[in-house]
Amino acid sequence: MLRQTHLGSSDAGTTPRDMTLGQAKPGFKGNILAVDPVGVQGSLPEEELERRLLEMGLVEGAEIEVLHQGLIRRDPIAVRINGRATFALRRREAGAVLVVPA
Amino acid sequence: MSHCAEAPENGAVLLADNTARIALIGNPNCGKTALFNALTGSRQHVANYPGVTVERKAGNFTTPGGRAIRVLDLPGTYSLRARSPDEVIARDVVLGRVASEALPEFLLCVADATDLRLSLRLALELKALGAPMALVLNMADIAKHRGIVIDTEKLAGMLGMPVVASVAVRKAGIRELLAFLDERVALGLPAPKPVPAWEAPDRHAMRDLQRQADTLIAACVTMPAQTYSTTARIDKVLLHPIAGLVVLFAILFVMFQAVFTWAQAPMDAISNLFDWFGVLAGHVLPDGPLLSFLRDGVLNGVGSVVVFLPQILILFFFILVLEDFGYMARAAFLMDRIMGGAGLHGRAFIPLLSSFACAIPGIMATRVIDGRRDRLATILVAPLMTCSARIPVYTLIIGAFIPDRHVLGIQLQGLVMFGLYAVGIVAALGVSFIMKRLVWRKAQHDPFLLQLPDYKMPSPRSVAIGLWQRAKAFLKRAGTTIFSMMIVIWALCSLPLAPKGATQPTIDYSAAAWIGHVLAPIFQPIGFNWQINVALIPGMAAREVAVAALGTVYSISASADDPGHLGGVLAAHWSIATALALLAWYVFSPQCASTLATIRRETGGWQWAALVFAYMLALAYGAAFVTYQLACLAGLG
Numbered sequence: 001m002l003r004q005t006h007l008g009s010s011d012a013g014t015t016p017r018d019m020t021l022g023q024a025k026p027g028f029k030g031n032i033l034a035v036d037p038v039g040v041q042g043s044l045p046e047e048e049l050e051r052r053l054l055e056m057g058l059v060e061g062a063e064i065e066v067l068h069q070g071l072i073r074r075d076p077i078a079v080r081i082n083g084r085a086t087f088a089l090r091r092r093e094a095g096a097v098l099v100v101p102a
Numbered sequence: 103m104s105h106c107a108e109a110p111e112n113g114a115v116l117l118a119d120n121t122a123r124i125a126l127i128g129n130p131n132c133g134k135t136a137l138f139n140a141l142t143g144s145r146q147h148v149a150n151y152p153g154v155t156v157e158r159k160a161g162n163f164t165t166p167g168g169r170a171i172r173v174l175d176l177p178g179t180y181s182l183r184a185r186s187p188d189e190v191i192a193r194d195v196v197l198g199r200v201a202s203e204a205l206p207e208f209l210l211c212v213a214d215a216t217d218l219r220l221s222l223r224l225a226l227e228l229k230a231l232g233a234p235m236a237l238v239l240n241m242a243d244i245a246k247h248r249g250i251v252i253d254t255e256k257l258a259g260m261l262g263m264p265v266v267a268s269v270a271v272r273k274a275g276i277r278e279l280l281a282f283l284d285e286r287v288a289l290g291l292p293a294p295k296p297v298p299a300w301e302a303p304d305r306h307a308m309r310d311l312q313r314q315a316d317t318l319i320a321a322c323v324t325m326p327a328q329t330y331s332t333t334a335r336i337d338k339v340l341l342h343p344i345a346g347l348v349v350l351f352a353i354l355f356v357m358f359q360a361v362f363t364w365a366q367a368p369m370d371a372i373s374n375l376f377d378w379f380g381v382l383a384g385h386v387l388p389d390g391p392l393l394s395f396l397r398d399g400v401l402n403g404v405g406s407v408v409v410f411l412p413q414i415l416i417l418f419f420f421i422l423v424l425e426d427f428g429y430m431a432r433a434a435f436l437m438d439r440i441m442g443g444a445g446l447h448g449r450a451f452i453p454l455l456s457s458f459a460c461a462i463p464g465i466m467a468t469r470v471i472d473g474r475r476d477r478l479a480t481i482l483v484a485p486l487m488t489c490s491a492r493i494p495v496y497t498l499i500i501g502a503f504i505p506d507r508h509v510l511g512i513q514l515q516g517l518v519m520f521g522l523y524a525v526g527i528v529a530a531l532g533v534s535f536i537m538k539r540l541v542w543r544k545a546q547h548d549p550f551l552l553q554l555p556d557y558k559m560p561s562p563r564s565v566a567i568g569l570w571q572r573a574k575a576f577l578k579r580a581g582t583t584i585f586s587m588m589i590v591i592w593a594l595c596s597l598p599l600a601p602k603g604a605t606q607p608t609i610d611y612s613a614a615a616w617i618g619h620v621l622a623p624i625f626q627p628i629g630f631n632w633q634i635n636v637a638l639i640p641g642m643a644a645r646e647v648a649v650a651a652l653g654t655v656y657s658i659s660a661s662a663d664d665p666g667h668l669g670g671v672l673a674a675h676w677s678i679a680t681a682l683a684l685l686a687w688y689v690f691s692p693q694c695a696s697t698l699a700t701i702r703r704e705t706g707g708w709q710w711a712a713l714v715f716a717y718m719l720a721l722a723y724g725a726a727f728v729t730y731q732l733a734c735l736a737g738l739g
Contacts, residue, residue, distance in 0.1 A: 043473060043546035047305055052551055054308040055180045057219050059316075067334070071343040072439035076448070076550055078341060083325070084217040086333075086554040088435040088448075093549045 021064065021079065022095030028066040030101040032058060037096035049096060056089075057081045058097055121162070121170040122287045123204055127192060127228065128212030129220050130178030131555040133240040135159075136564075137212055137270035138175040141279075167284035174206060180220055182227055183302040186472040196231065198296025207291040209235035210279075215245035215252060215267070216556070218323060222315035223308075225261065231297050235263055236286070238279060242267040249326035257322040271561065333428075333556045340429070341554075346436050353429075357420045358523070361493075362516070365412040372412070376405030391596065398657045399592030400585070403650035406668075407494065407580050410646065414490045414576055415569055417459045422568040425452075426560035431552055438550050444531035445538030446483075447476035448550050454480065454530070457487035458523075459572075461697045465704055473548025479537055481704060482714060483530035485697050486690070488523045491645040495688045496522055498649050502669035503681040518685075525689050529721065583696075584647050587640040591651045594636070609655060628687065628723065629680040629730035629739075641693045648693070679733030686729040692718035 018033060035053050037046040044052070058064075058081060067086065068078040076090045128134040142161025159175040176195055177188035184190040191200070198205040211228055213221030218239075225237050239245070239252060258265040266282045269275025303311060340346050380397045387393040424430055430452045438448025446454075449471045457464030464484045471477040488496075496519055504515045538545075594614040601611065609615055617639070618632030625635050633655045641648030649668075656671045672681070692698065692715045702711040733739060 041546060043475070043548045049549060050305050051183065051308055052185075052549060054305060054312060055183070055220075056551060056553075057223075057312060059309055059312045061316075068337065068341040068435075069343060070436065070439050071347060072443075074343075076435060076438050078337070078435060078554055082219060085219065086337075088431070088438075088550065088552045088554055090438070090547075090550045092547065093551065 018098055018100065020095045021066070021077075021097035021099050022091040022093075024066045024077070024094075024099065026066050026069055026077075028064075028099075028101065030064055030099040032060050032062045032064055033098040033100050034060055035097055037093075040092060040096045042092065049093060053093065053096060056087050057085060063102070064097075064099060121172050122208065122291055123172050123174070123206050124208040124210055124283070125174040125176055125195060125206035126210050126212055127176045127196060127224070128178060128240075129180055129214065129224060131553065132178070132212050132214040132221060133270045134178060134212040135175060137238065137240055137268060137276070137279075138173065140268075140270045140273070140276045141171075141173055165280050165284045165287070167281075167288070169284055169287045171283060171287065174203070179224070181224060181303070181308075182300075186469060188469050189472075196228070196233070196297075197300050198294065205294040205296060207234070207294050208286065209233050210238050211235055212238045212240050215239040215242045216248060216250060218252075218319055219312075219315055222261075222318055223311045225263070226311045226314055227303065229261070229263060231300070233294060234291060236282065237261060237263055237265045239265060239267045240270055243269045243272070243275070248331075251324040253322045253324075257318060260318055260321060331556070336557055337432070337554070340432055341435060346432070350433055350436050353420075353424070357417065358520075360420070361413050361416050362519070364416055368412040369409050372409045373405070376401055376408070379405075394596060395589075395592055398654055399588050402653045402657055403588030403591065403647075404580055404585055406650045406653050407584050407644075407646045408577070410490060410494050411573065411576060413493055414459060415573060417490060418569060418572045419565065421456060421459065422565045423560045426558070426564055428555045428557045430455075431554050434552060435554065441531075444535045445479055445542070446531070446534050447471055447473065447480070447548060449552065450476065450480040454484060454487055457484040457489060460489050460491070461485045461487065461694065462700045465697070465700050468704070475542050475545050476548045478705065478710065479534050479542070481701055481710065482537060483534050485692065485694070485701075485714060485718065486526050486530040486533065488526040488689075489645070489694075491694065492522075492688055494646040494649040496685065498652075498669060498672070499681050499685055502673045503676075503678055522685060522689055529690065533717065579644065583644055584650065587644070587647050588650055588654065591636075591640050591647075591654050595655055614655065627730070628726035629677070629683040629734075630687075630726075631676070631680065633675070634680075634684060638693070641691075642695055644696070645688065645691075645693045648688075677733075678738040679730050682733050682738070683726040683730035687722045687726040690718050690722035690725055692722070 021032075024030070035050055035058055037049040037053070040046070040049060042049060063082050065080045065083075066077055067080055070076050074091070076088050077094060078086055078088045079094075080086045126134050126138055138159060138161065142163045160172060161175075162170065162172050164170050174195065176192040179189040179192045181189075182193045182196065184193040194200045195203050195206065196209065209228060211221070211225045213225065221237075225235075228235055237257075239254065245252065252267075254265045254267065264282065264286075266279050268279045340349055380401045383393060383397050383401065387396065424433075433455070434448040434451045437451040441448060441450060450468070453464045453467040453471075455464075456467050461484045464487065465481050468477045468480045468484070471480060500515050500518050504518050507514055509517065591614070594617070595609050595612050597612060599611070600608045614636045615632060618635040621635040621638075622632055625638075630638075633652065636655055637648040637651035640651045652672070653668050656668060656675070698711045698715055701714055702708050705711070730739075
């Protein structure tokens, strides 16, 4: 629901198109628009995945930079949050993080 | 004293005196364990991999002001919403839910001063419990060096708790903290109350906590203009999709080369020492049962195991240094997808790497894997990694049966050894793959979320402490389990005594021979003779004992004055087919009672241990059978 709202708002405006962290390439810099795990496949219930991401400090407004990616299917990725802590996560879970390029 | 608590409702054990009980809690990698060591001087391993503190550690110390304090080092956690078994412990202690652990009277929330975001959120979460606590800004020196300025007074005011800076890795660095504790304890600590109705923060609460933490940082912390750190520069190479993997495999290659080349000289020295003891015993003691027991049983048996200490220490040296450096989390990052193909989690890499030294620490290290399926998959295959206890068996048989020559410029013995390691790894991946298809067909993926800590220079002290602990554990095992097994083996091999006028060696009349012959029909199809059957039984206690047992069996059967070299004796008694079958057997055999016991403990039931035992036994028998029969067909029987 949250995702649709954001997608809708971006379609209307001139702001860059919304994308998820799961689609970001190394070198990407931006901010988190929303953490919304709806539709992300995995063993965790959506809310639990959301809390895990929040636990890493991935909250709305945080600055994000994609630093590295793995060899196979460019997965997982290493991201820096607010210019400090670096976390590794898979693109699947990163798909729950909506970002806007800086 | 006022801070001496009444018995809490959960019946926790209380210290009789007026010792104050404090607990350290904090994120993984905040230097909490280093702080614990600095406070207590306790010998404990400090490493850089998130979540390495897999056991609760307690220690006592006295403040400069003479206050006795017992400090508990809780496993690293990002939140009280515990996910892994480690974090459950941390949460339950803080909430007073652990029956064996008295509720702490005071909490020290340890934070990495260079990155307060996640620590402050944890501090806010803890504050909501209402327990008396303080925030410790650890690694204050590094933060200062990087130009990070923290207004501690303002932070303390806004956060509503005392804030103390510390530098755990330096002696002088905890002076301020000790002075604070002195003062705080003098004020008296109220009796702690368990928090029965605690509820995990939901997503809204967590967002809220993180926003509060970010507000605190914005108000109290001045960050320098962002510069590219050393860690980022190193990661450009070590996390590069291709260069990173090349470096990882190069490290592994060097590690295994070192295990075999560096260890040679110290191993020869240990071996010579035990030989010399044997000769000495021969001079001092008269020929007879006592000499036989001491020389053939004790010295031969224990010596043939202790000789592998250098290899084990070299392997652990690499693991400890890489862990302390902060590399292990990177290895997990690089290997996640590669191991994912076989159904293993990236975090399984470290436990599996540790399993090359010994499956037991490997299985215990799986506690950092929070998904149960991922954790079980790792535990199931960890015993297939070639642990150092197999090295004695491999080295002995390879030395005796594989010619010492070069094939296409590669040393043949080393190639066979490498092959045995490779078979173990391939088998582990295969078993995990099959389990994923059969047992966990419908299971969904567990996420992979892992902090990549900043690199730091490995501390020689913490590596030394780690190595010392491994050496102690190994020697203790050699001195107890292996020693006692050797006594049993010697007795079985020597008793009952040969009848007067016997023409055969003593062992042919012994209980061991009888057992070996009884087992013969089972093991005959895989080419094992009765001496091997005898050695397999004590090998259940620990794999390497099989070598010691073979040493004893053949040394007692050897005609009195020629103890000979075990390898040479075996080469004379066994066919190549038998030797190859035994190698195949040892790649898979579930011959380690302690590993099975550890699996039972870590999985909470016998069924997983039984599964491991059954599938490994089946693989071992099958592999040995195929190897033996093929080798016989090839004319090596």
